Amino acid sequence: MNHESIKDDDVPQGWEQSSRAFLQPFRMADSEAFIQSVMRRVRAYDQNEERRNWAYFARWAFPVLALSVTGFAAALVLTVQPIDVSADALLPQSQGQNVSAYSLSAPPNEDQILDSVVSKP
Amino acid sequence: MESIDEFQVIQSVLRGDREAYAALVRLYHGRVLSLCLSMLLDRAEAEDAAQEAFVKAFASLNQYTRNASFSAWLYRIASNHCLDLLRKRKRQKTDSLDGLMEQKGDSVSDFESKIPEKSGSGAEKQETLDLAMRVLGTLPPDYRQVLILRELEGLTYEEISSVLKCSLDAVKSRLRRARQQLQEKARHFLNPQSFTK
Numbered sequence: 001m002n003h004e005s006i007k008d009d010d011v012p013q014g015w016e017q018s019s020r021a022f023l024q025p026f027r028m029a030d031s032e033a034f035i036q037s038v039m040r041r042v043r044a045y046d047q048n049e050e051r052r053n054w055a056y057f058a059r060w061a062f063p064v065l066a067l068s069v070t071g072f073a074a075a076l077v078l079t080v081q082p083i084d085v086s087a088d089a090l091l092p093q094s095q096g097q098n099v100s101a102y103s104l105s106a107p108p109n110e111d112q113i114l115d116s117v118v119s120k121p
Numbered sequence: 122m123e124s125i126d127e128f129q130v131i132q133s134v135l136r137g138d139r140e141a142y143a144a145l146v147r148l149y150h151g152r153v154l155s156l157c158l159s160m161l162l163d164r165a166e167a168e169d170a171a172q173e174a175f176v177k178a179f180a181s182l183n184q185y186t187r188n189a190s191f192s193a194w195l196y197r198i199a200s201n202h203c204l205d206l207l208r209k210r211k212r213q214k215t216d217s218l219d220g221l222m223e224q225k226g227d228s229v230s231d232f233e234s235k236i237p238e239k240s241g242s243g244a245e246k247q248e249t250l251d252l253a254m255r256v257l258g259t260l261p262p263d264y265r266q267v268l269i270l271r272e273l274e275g276l277t278y279e280e281i282s283s284v285l286k287c288s289l290d291a292v293k294s295r296l297r298r299a300r301q302q303l304q305e306k307a308r309h310f311l312n313p314q315s316f317t318k
Contacts, residue, residue, distance in 0.1 A: 010296070012301055014307075015304060017307070022306075023272045024273070026155045026257075026273055028154040028155050028158070029151065031150070034168065035147050035150060038176070039142070042139060042142055042179050045179065046139055
C-alpha cells in the first residue's frame with residue numbers, strides 16, 4: 001500500500017507554508033558538544049553499571065553466605081552428639097567380658113575378692 | 122545522511138566497544154533533539170531528555186531486534202521518555218494564542234517575513250523557534266509528536282505506527298487532525314494569501 005500518496009491527499013490547503021513556518025524551525029543543527037555530552041553520560045552509566053552489578057551481587061551473596069554458614073553450623077550441632085566416655089556408658093559394650101561394673105567404678109574390698117575366689121569352681 | 126551499517130555498530134557496542142556508540146549518536150542526535158524539543162518546548166529540558174534517551178537506548182541496546190528500524194526504536198524511547206516528563210510536569214503551561222498576539226504585537230504579524238529559508242542570524246532563528254514553540258505548544262503532545270515524526274523526520278506511516286505503538290488508521294487520523302489544528306493556528310500568523318495559493 002502506498003501511504004505516501006494518502007498523505008498527499010490529506011494535507012490541508014497551504015500546509016507547506018505552515019509546515020515551513022512552525023515545524024522546520026525545530027530542525028536542529030549538528031552539535032559535537034551534544035555528542036560528547038552523550039558519550040560522557042554513556043561512559044558514566046557503564047561504570048555505574050559495573051558498580052551496581054557488584055552491589056547487587058553483594059547484597060544477595062553475603063546474606064546467603066552467612067545463612068549457609070549458620071545452617072551448616074546448626075546442622076553440625078544437632079547431628080553430631082558429644083561422645084559419652086564414662087564407664088557407665090561403656091558397660092553395655094563390655095557385657096561379655098569378665099569385668100563387673102562394680103569393680104570398675106570402685107576398687108573391690110577384701111571380702112569381694114574373697115567371694116569371687118570362693119565362688120569360682 | 123551518513124551511511125553506516127547500524128547493525129554492525131550495534132554489534133560492536135554489544136561486544137564492549139562503547140565508543141562505537143558515538144557513530145549512532147552522531148547520526149541521530151539532531152532528529153532526536155528535534156523530537157524532544159517539539160514535545161517539551163524547552164531547549165534545555167529537551168537537550169537533557171535527548172541525552173537521557175540516548176543513554177536509555179545504550180542501556181537496552183541488547184533488547185533491540187532488527188524487526189523495526191533503529192531510528193524508529195530510538196524515537197520510541199525518546200518519545201516515551203518525553204511523555205514521562207510531560208506527565209511529571211502534569212500540565213504544559215502554554216500561553217493562549219490571544220496572549221501571544223498581544224505580547225508579540227508587530228513581531229507576530231511580521232512573522233512570515235522572518236521564516237528562514239535556510240539562512241538567518243542566530244537571533245532571528247531563535248526568535249522563529251520561540252514563536253514556533255509557542256504555536257506548537259497549543260497542540261496536544263501527541264499531535265506535536267506525530268507532526269514532527271512525519272514532517273521533519275520523514276518517517277513513513279508504518280514507522281510512525283511502530284514508534285507510537287498504534288494502528289496505521291490511528292496515525293493517519295491523528296496526523297490529519299494535527300495538521301488541521303496547526304493550520305488553524307497558522308492562520309493567525311501567516312499571510313492569508315498563503316492559503317489560497
